[in-house]
Amino acid sequence: MIQIMNWFSMAIGLIPLNRQQSQSNVVLDYAMMSLVPVFYLGCYFLINLRHVFGLCFLDSCNSVCRLSNNLFMHLGAFLYLTVTLMSLYRRKEFFLQFDERLNAIDAIIQKCRRVAEMDRVKVTAVKHSVAYHFTWLFLFCVFAFALYYDIRALYLTFGNYALIPFMVSSFPYLAGSIIQGEFIYHVSVISQRFEQINTLFEKINQEARHRHAPLTVFDIESEGKKQERKNLTPATAMDARTATFGNEQKLSGEMKRQTPQKNEEDEMDTSNDEDEDDFDYDNGTIEENTGNTSEANLPDLFKLHDKILSLSVITNGEFGPQCVPYMAACFVVSIFGIFLETKVNFIVSGKSRLLDYVTYVYVIWSFTTMVVAYIVLRLCCNANNHSKQSAMIVHEIMQKKPAFMLSNDLFYNKMKSFTLQFLHWEGYFQFNGIGLFALDYTFIFSTVSAATSYLIVLLQFDMTAILRNEGLMS
Numbered sequence: 368m369i370q371i372m373n374w375f376s377m378a379i380g381l382i383p384l385n386r387q388q389s390q391s392n393v394v395l396d397y398a399m400m401s402l403v404p405v406f407y408l409g410c411y412f413l414i415n416l417r418h419v420f421g422l423c424f425l426d427s428c429n430s431v432c433r434l435s436n437n438l439f440m441h442l443g444a445f446l447y448l449t450v451t452l453m454s455l456y457r458r459k460e461f462f463l464q465f466d467e468r469l470n471a472i473d474a475i476i477q478k479c480r481r482v483a484e485m486d487r488v489k490v491t492a493v494k495h496s497v498a499y500h501f502t503w504l505f506l507f508c509v510f511a512f513a514l515y516y517d518i519r520a521l522y523l524t525f526g527n528y529a530l531i532p533f534m535v536s537s538f539p540y541l542a543g544s545i546i547q548g549e550f551i552y553h554v555s556v557i558s559q560r561f562e563q564i565n566t567l568f569e570k571i572n573q574e575a576r577h578r579h580a581p582l583t584v585f586d587i588e589s590e591g592k593k594q595e596r597k598n599l600t601p602a603t604a605m606d607a608r609t610a611t612f613g614n615e616q617k618l619s620g621e622m623k624r625q626t627p628q629k630n631e632e633d634e635m636d637t638s639n640d641e642d643e644d645d646f647d648y649d650n651g652t653i654e655e656n657t658g659n660t661s662e663a664n665l666p667d668l669f670k671l672h673d674k675i676l677s678l679s680v681i682t683n684g685e686f687g688p689q690c691v692p693y694m695a696a697c698f699v700v701s702i703f704g705i706f707l708e709t710k711v712n713f714i715v716s717g718k719s720r721l722l723d724y725v726t727y728v729y730v731i732w733s734f735t736t737m738v739v740a741y742i743v744l745r746l747c748c749n750a751n752n753h754s755k756q757s758a759m760i761v762h763e764i765m766q767k768k769p770a771f772m773l774s775n776d777l778f779y780n781k782m783k784s785f786t787l788q789f790l791h792w793e794g795y796f797q798f799n800g801i802g803l804f805a806l807d808y809t810f811i812f813s814t815v816s817a818a819t820s821y822l823i824v825l826l827q828f829d830m831t832a833i834l835r836n837e838g839l840m841s
Contacts, residue, residue, distance in 0.1 A: 380404065381549075383458060384396050387463065397455075400458075404451050407534050407535070410530075414531065425721065428722075429721075431837065432719065446540065449689075451542075469560075475667055502742065509738055510735065517536065521533050521536070537728070551743055554798070557682065565760060665778060672757055679754075679796065694814075697733070697736035701818065704730045707725070714834065751797060758785070
């Protein structure tokens with residue numbers, strides 16, 4: 368599905384043709400990105416300046432139909448021109464940079480999987496793949512229905528010239544939705560990488576729970592004496608002191624006899640002990656382990672998390688500005704769609720074919736844009752939650768105090784630094800629309816509250832006099 372969307376994006380001039388090739392013909396790459404906007408502007412000025420092929424200039428289009436069509440057309444022009452100008456800026460550079468960083472991340476993930484011997488990742492991948500393809504199939508069906516209805520109605524009105532009014536009516540919203548589809552794809556790729564490193568973190572967490580039990584450090588001599596005091600009675604206390612004094616004399620004699628031999632062995636084994644305690648600071652592994660274990664991936668996983676967060680920043684910098692005009696268009700179309708459906712279509716439905724067409728176009732594209740906006744918000748929230756989950760798993764590992772963390776302070780310091788760094792990073796970055804709003808579920812609440820305020824004002828207008836003057840009401 369993503370490949371089909373990329374081909375369609377290249378065909379309508381939203382992305383360069385050879386976006387993944389650094390050495391290519393610039394004129395060929397950006398040819399469609401220049402021709403399609405020029406054709407759109409030609410259709411736009413042809414309708415507005417020459418007053419031909421425009422729905423609002425037909426005799427059967429009344430004042431309500433004319434006002435609604437002009438708003439839909441000019442709002443679409445604002446959406447398409449802003450999205451196109453932002454697409455031309457740093458477009459090919461972004462694709463090259465994203466693919467390069469993603470390949471580096473995948474190479475490290477594959478290495479960590481081999482070390483951790485992850486054999487159960489395939490089940491998670493299949494489950495995610497089903498939801499992933501179902502989402503894209505649902506979007507495809509929604510857009511197919513919207514385009515079918517609009518093209519069919521325009522063809523019945525304008526015949527072979529239906530492409531001209533289509534370019535200024537539904538095409539801008541289609542182009543903006545495809546750009547958001549590109550954003551959805553890139554955010555889903557980032558979310559998948561977070562899930563993969565969380566699986567590796569969870570593998571370390573499970574090993575810390577089952578195989579590496581927490582170590583209890585205690586003084587053997589003091590614990591033995593406490594237990595001995597509990598078991599002693601006044602009758603056996605004197606015998607215990609006598610036996611202890613005799614054992615101490617024997618132990619001191621034996622230690623004097625073995626001291627010279629022990630010193631020679633210590634001198635010979637000094638180098639061996641140093642080799643055993645040697646720690647590889649580059650790889651973060653202890654040479655006492657005979658084989659690779661999952662905790663050996665910790666340094667690489669920390670680097671992976673930082674790389675994926677950096678990838679999130681450049682992705683938000685590329686698509687975040689394009690979310691602002693799209694969310695604004697979605698907001699306006701949704702409000703006027705509800706207004707036209709409740710105040711016009713419920714009253715005079717079926718009396719004017721063009722008015723019904725305009726009303727249904729508002730409703731269809733308001734639903735379509737809201738679906739796309741919701742998927743964008745949902746995936747951005749999922750990516751943020753997966754990044755937070757990494758820090759939570761690492762903190763849980765620290766609380767269990769596994770043996771590999773207690774044996775060397777470097778693991779503990781790295782995990783502590785990682786959790787503290789993520790606290791600062793969480794306040795620094797979040798998917799957003801150039802700082803105007805955060806792309807999470809709180810945006811839905813803000814939008815609904817604002818839309819409710821506008822609808823309270825709009826629904827108070829009395830449309831009966833206007834509809835009666837247009838001959839739609841008796």
